[in-house]
Amino acid sequence: MARITIVGGGVIGLSIAYECQKRGHDMTIVEAEECGGQASGAAAGMLAPYSEIEEDPDDFFRLCQRSLQLFPAWQNEIKLAAQVDFEYNESGSLYCIFHEADRLSLETKKAWQEKFGVESYLLSGNDIREKEPELSQEIVAGLWCPEESHIYAPDYVSALLQACRNTGVRVIEHAGEATLGDDNVVLAEHYEIEADYTVIATGAWTMNWEEKLGCSLPVYPIRGQICAYEGPSLQHIIFTSQGYLVAKENGSLVAGASEDIAGFNTDITAHGIGRLEKWSKKIVPKLIKETPFHTWAGLRPATQDGFPLIGRLQHNPKIILATGHYRNGILLSPVTAKIIADEIEGKAQELAIDDFRPERFQLT
Ligand SMILES: Cc1cc2nc3c(=O)[nH]c(=O)nc-3n(C[C@H](O)[C@H](O)[C@H](O)COP(=O)(O)OP(=O)(O)OC[C@H]3O[C@@H](n4cnc5c(N)ncnc54)[C@H](O)[C@@H]3O)c2cc1C
Numbered sequence: 179m180a181r182i183t184i185v186g187g188g189v190i191g192l193s194i195a196y197e198c199q200k201r202g203h204d205m206t207i208v209e210a211e212e213c214g215g216q217a218s219g220a221a222a223g224m225l226a227p228y229s230e231i232e233e234d235p236d237d238f239f240r241l242c243q244r245s246l247q248l249f250p251a252w253q254n255e256i257k258l259a260a261q262v263d264f265e266y267n268e269s270g271s272l273y274c275i276f277h278e279a280d281r282l283s284l285e286t287k288k289a290w291q292e293k294f295g296v297e298s299y300l301l302s303g304n305d306i307r308e309k310e311p312e313l314s315q316e317i318v319a320g321l322w323c324p325e326e327s328h329i330y331a332p333d334y335v336s337a338l339l340q341a342c343r344n345t346g347v348r349v350i351e352h353a354g355e356a357t358l359g360d361d362n363v364v365l366a367e368h369y370e371i372e373a374d375y376t377v378i379a380t381g382a383w384t385m386n387w388e389e390k391l392g393c394s395l396p397v398y399p400i401r402g403q404i405c406a407y408e409g410p411s412l413q414h415i416i417f418t419s420q421g422y423l424v425a426k427e428n429g430s431l432v433a434g435a436s437e438d439i440a441g442f443n444t445d446i447t448a449h450g451i452g453r454l455e456k457w458s459k460k461i462v463p464k465l466i467k468e469t470p471f472h473t474w475a476g477l478r479p480a481t482q483d484g485f486p487l488i489g490r491l492q493h494n495p496k497i498i499l500a501t502g503h504y505r506n507g508i509l510l511s512p513v514t515a516k517i518i519a520d521e522i523e524g525k526a527q528e529l530a531i532d533d534f535r536p537e538r539f540q541l542t
Pocket residue numbers: 185186187188189190191208209210211212213214215216217218219220221222223224225353354355356357379380381382383401402403404434435475476477478479500501502503504505506507508509510
């Protein structure tokens with residue numbers, strides 16, 4: 179049994195804490211403010227790697243696919259451990275195109291993903307509207323991915339926190355910005371926590387650790403602005419090249435999301451939300467007279483090469499990083515938790531994780 183401190187109580191820190199506590203370790207989470215109060219609580223909750231990843235297959239695609247496969251059992255386990263329910267919807271997705279010229283890229287994506295066992299169907303515009311009658315007549319074709327799903331992220335994160343508490347994780351919120359002292363002791367306001375391992379799961383704030391950890395950690399905040407309408411209800415996640423729509427059980431239709439460079443500013447801008455409005459109305463013409471009833475933003479942790487930072491530091495093996503999940507942190511929460519728990523226990527990894535090693539950005 180190891181004593182493990184996790185710095186950062188977002189979806190990644192909470193998932194790791196739950197998984198490790200379940201395996202018998204003694205877990206503490208130190209969160210500067212409130213658990214789930216940053217990117218994790220702001221997310222649209224899509225578990226949609228096949229729509230998100232356009233490029234060729236790589237170990238990141240495999241990581242995302244594995245996490246999607248883990249999700250049905252994982253979310254069930256979290257519900258049982260937390261003794262609360264949250265929305266998990268195996269809705270499938272429709273990736274819609276407005277121009278014939280984009281058909282080739284859909285076909286190409288379908289072809290390479292099929293080799294990985296992904297189920298998908300190329301549909302005509304009319305077939306798409308048969309599945310979703312509210313969608314625009316301008317949509318000429320689309321890719322239906324029945325395996326993609328979504329959850330209600332704020333409730334999922336609250337349930338993870340409750341699952342941690344119920345299983346005995348010590349959760350310290352409002353601790354201020356924690357840092358590291360000598361011998362890897364975690365220092366926070368009013369706390370000095372000794373541990374065998376420390377996991378840094380600080381999302382968009384990870385660059386602050388560069389000096390302390392003595393290595394380059396190029397993780398940048400990318401603001402995502404997002405909004406919600408009251409209905410109409412859609413059965414599938416709807417993707418386009420410029421944005422997505424996802425209908426939640428509570429009657430809201432979430433439209434996302436911008437990708438802005440704005441430092442650590444989480445303000446909403448008229449330009450950012452205006453662009454989302456324009457696109458949602460193009461996808462669902464019925465929204466033309468509607469105005470979003472809710473707007474918000476969060477900071478995605480983006481890395482220099484687009485891959486997360488997962489694993490221990492070679493030059494300080496008691497420090498483990500789990501950060502930089504950018505647009506897919508909700509999706510990647512179960513697989514990250516299992517990889518980090520296996521890494522701490524010295525178990526062989528089921529997936530190749532060398533591309534995600536945190537020290538890959540060093541010059542030497
Ligand atoms: C608008 C939007 C939509 C998104 N949609 C999706 C989606 O549909 N699907 C998906 O999979 N992903 C989505 N994402 C991405 C996802 O939200 C992130 O990848 C994920 O939440 C990152 O989780 P995290 O735990 O690393 O970071 P965070 O949730 O940001 O948590 C990091 C925590 O660390 C704390 N912290 C930082 N520094 C310190 C310190 N020194 N001491 C103590 N605590 C500290 C912070 O306070 C914070 O609570 C979306 C993101 C946004 C913004």
